[in-house]
Amino acid sequence: MSELPRYEYVKLADAIATDIASGKLPQGAALPGERAMTELHGVSIGTVRRAIVELRKRGLVATLPAKGTYVIGMPDPSSDAPEEGEPSA
Numbered sequence: 001m002s003e004l005p006r007y008e009y010v011k012l013a014d015a016i017a018t019d020i021a022s023g024k025l026p027q028g029a030a031l032p033g034e035r036a037m038t039e040l041h042g043v044s045i046g047t048v049r050r051a052i053v054e055l056r057k058r059g060l061v062a063t064l065p066a067k068g069t070y071v072i073g074m075p076d077p078s079s080d081a082p083e084e085g086e087p088s089a
Helices: 008-022 034-041 045-057
Strands: 061-064 068-071
Touching (some): 008 034, 008 045, 034 045, 045 061
Antiparallel strands (some): 061 068
């Protein structure tokens, strides 16, 4: 059984989470601006915005109005594990 395709914003969020986990984006670091990220990753501004929302849900970044988006946490390695009661793949 093949895996379902992942949305572009999830791929972008995962790439940024990997940069955070590797230390390329340490805690307190500012993410590039939305327009810079569109050019850097070759995606639309809507994709960038959804990826940032996803990273906020994961507790990895915080956005300060008119200031930017900053790294506030590290990825939880156990987040890839299935929740209790969920079947494993």
